Amino acid sequence: MKPNCSVDIGGISLKNPVMTASGTFGYGQEFADYLDLNSLGGIITKGLSLKPRAGNPTPRIVETCGGMLNAIGLQNVGVDEFIARKVPFYRTIDTTVIANFFGTTIEEYAELARRLDAIPEVAGLEVNISCPNVKQGGIVFGTDPAAAFAVVEAVREMTIKPVIVKLSPNVTDIVAMARACVEAGADALSVINTITGMAIDLKSRRPVLANITGGLSGPAIKPIALRMVWQVAQAVEVPVIGIGGIMTATDALEFLLAGATAVQVGTASFLDPGAAGRIVREIEQYLVSEGIGDVTELIGALKV
Amino acid sequence: MQFNSLVISNVELSPGYWRMRMTAPPPITGSKPGQFLMIKVNGGSDPLLRRPFGIFDTGAMVTEFTDCGSQSYLEILYKVVGKGTAMLAALHNGDRLDILGPLGRGFTPGDPAGEKILVGGGIGLAPLYFLARELVTGSRVRLFAGGRSREDILCITEFERLGVESYVATDDGTLGDRGFVTQVLERHLATAHNATLFACGPMPMLKATAEVARRHNVPCQVSLEAYMACGMGACLGCVVKGKDHGDNHPDYRCVCKDGPVFDHCELLWEKGEGGHS
Ligand SMILES: Cc1cc2nc3c(=O)[nH]c(=O)nc-3n(C[C@H](O)[C@H](O)[C@H](O)COP(=O)(O)OP(=O)(O)OC[C@H]3O[C@@H](n4cnc5c(N)ncnc54)[C@H](O)[C@@H]3O)c2cc1C
Numbered sequence A: 001m002k003p004n005c006s007v008d009i010g011g012i013s014l015k016n017p018v019m020t021a022s023g024t025f026g027y028g029q030e031f032a033d034y035l036d037l038n039s040l041g042g043i044i045t046k047g048l049s050l051k052p053r054a055g056n057p058t059p060r061i062v063e064t065c066g067g068m069l070n071a072i073g074l075q076n077v078g079v080d081e082f083i084a085r086k087v088p089f090y091r092t093i094d095t096t097v098i099a100n101f102f103g104t105t106i107e108e109y110a111e112l113a114r115r116l117d118a119i120p121e122v123a124g125l126e127v128n129i130s131c132p133n134v135k136q137g138g139i140v141f142g143t144d145p146a147a148a149f150a151v152v153e154a155v156r157e158m159t160i161k162p163v164i165v166k167l168s169p170n171v172t173d174i175v176a177m178a179r180a181c182v183e184a185g186a187d188a189l190s191v192i193n194t195i196t197g198m199a200i201d202l203k204s205r206r207p208v209l210a211n212i213t214g215g216l217s218g219p220a221i222k223p224i225a226l227r228m229v230w231q232v233a234q235a236v237e238v239p240v241i242g243i244g245g246i247m248t249a250t251d252a253l254e255f256l257l258a259g260a261t262a263v264q265v266g267t268a269s270f271l272d273p274g275a276a277g278r279i280v281r282e283i284e285q286y287l288v289s290e291g292i293g294d295v296t297e298l299i300g301a302l303k304v
Numbered sequence B: 001m002q003f004n005s006l007v008i009s010n011v012e013l014s015p016g017y018w019r020m021r022m023t024a025p026p027p028i029t030g031s032k033p034g035q036f037l038m039i040k041v042n043g044g045s046d047p048l049l050r051r052p053f054g055i056f057d058t059g060a061m062v063t064e065f066t067d068c069g070s071q072s073y074l075e076i077l078y079k080v081v082g083k084g085t086a087m088l089a090a091l092h093n094g095d096r097l098d099i100l101g102p103l104g105r106g107f108t109p110g111d112p113a114g115e116k117i118l119v120g121g122g123i124g125l126a127p128l129y130f131l132a133r134e135l136v137t138g139s140r141v142r143l144f145a146g147g148r149s150r151e152d153i154l155c156i157t158e159f160e161r162l163g164v165e166s167y168v169a170t171d172d173g174t175l176g177d178r179g180f181v182t183q184v185l186e187r188h189l190a191t192a193h194n195a196t197l198f199a200c201g202p203m204p205m206l207k208a209t210a211e212v213a214r215r216h217n218v219p220c221q222v223s224l225e226a227y228m229a230c231g232m233g234a235c236l237g238c239v240v241k242g243k244d245h246g247d248n249h250p251d252y253r254c255v256c257k258d259g260p261v262f263d264h265c266e267l268l269w270e271k272g273e274g275g276h277s
């Protein structure tokens, strides 16, 4: 018998626990030649802002040991262009689409939530809080529980769609951040965004990235992501989505054991555009070979 | 497309410069000159990302890997500059590679009546050879090749075998004229008719070529390089500034998807050293 792979994230029923991470899969269409988009549990869009954003100067990316640093600077087409040009494609596919977005003020977050709430093709919202608050000296929303609470509360008021908050790992106490977001009304949490890092070129004595620092992703961050997912899953009642260095089904299943209900595949799609589809198939094969009838049996099944 | 490939041959042409031939599915022969490949140089996660390489040639041949009929193949020309290219250089006949491609937009040949002028520097000659092979069937083709030293001037005999007339300049004068190839190009353009330029090479050379094209009002396509993670327009790591770029109206183009070949008029050529960012 075919095992059950579907999971529920704050009211959104996913075909399977494997989604593609924001900023690593374009708007989805770019990858249609390399995998069956309908086989995915979900697609998270590139991060959207109210106005189009240029992003940072180059170099914007650099490979590091077991990972990569990026300082793309959240370049995106803006929400209007997204609605006009990208959303129509989602009518042609049968996959859950979740819109990732960010703002630089609480008002921007709220306005984006209001705009995206009206789009039927968008099943849920993923709020990226790893952005500086321009009104408060650039302190990153996602590193201050009170600021995160305020953002999530404002978003919550504007939408009836499930709200997923994507946490920044660049904090001392990830559990405090998680609790603040859930209290403010988050239906689920995505853990984690990239970890701030830097690379230096000895020869020129300059930072490699024009932005000096960037976000680390890829296999190098998996142990940190697993630890944070585990801590957060213990502390909150809402579903957790595990993200960070997932390259294989084994990686994905480890996140489930740690307490994640679903996962997102990020950097892996850059080296293997079909990675997320392959992981879906491998998870199903694992369940069959282990005689597990329902993938949800694995969620939080870590033996400690 | 994404395909597994077997190395057919891997030869060092000149110190540090290698030419590799590998198997590819038949549609590879429909690749356009200027398009590129993303190659996973090994199976593990070090290096993690694929490496981009222009297509040097494609064709079909009988190999030991095929039971019957001919096997389509592709070739790349590469320079060993770091970890990934050093790993490529260590591969032998029969080794496996995982390849994505052909990717990006290639050169547009244009009206065959005019003279086609290729401007290449160092490893930039790789995609120009593939282009020359296509252009010589209908047009007069000239090559202006530049490099630091004679070791950096590759495959000139291959170009000449196609009937391409070539001019060489090196920084140290060890082959051809001493100086920049764009100076020779400029002299030639003064008398050329209905010429089109196709350039690939280091950024300072591309910049100088675009400047020459602007002064002489001749069409010019340039093939750019940039750090890239995905090669398909998803990571937005490899962007360059387009002609309409400004602080309040961003115009960024992806080298991988909108390029790597651009009409020089489409780009914002900034002044200063290193230049294009
Ligand atoms: C569209 C495109 C086509 C290319 N075609 C060819 C080709 O036909 N033949 C060829 O030899 N090379 C080509 N390159 C450059 C080639 O991709 C790099 O030299 C290669 O990725 C270096 O890998 P590495 O691991 O050996 O070096 P690394 O260890 O990663 O880096 C060593 C040095 O190489 C340079 N470098 C690394 N990656 C890139 C990159 N993506 N673009 C530019 N410079 C880089 C940097 O200066 C770096 O300091 C192309 C690049 C692009 C973007």
Ligand SMILES: Cc1cc2nc3c(=O)[nH]c(=O)nc-3n(C[C@H](O)[C@H](O)[C@H](O)COP(=O)(O)O)c2cc1C
Residues within 6 Å of the ligand: A021, A022, A023, A024, A046, A047, A048, A070, A072, A074, A100, A128, A166, A192, A193, A194, A216, A217, A218, A219, A221, A243, A244, A245, A246, A264, A265, A266, A267, A268, B235, B236
């Ligand atoms: C190039 C790049 C761009 C990204 N853009 C976004 C973004 O726009 N919004 C967001 O919330 N996360 C963004 N991320 C973070 C990823 O969604 C993911 O959280 C992170 O890369 C860790 O997962 P991974 O190790 O599987 O890549 C980006 C990551 C990369 C590498």
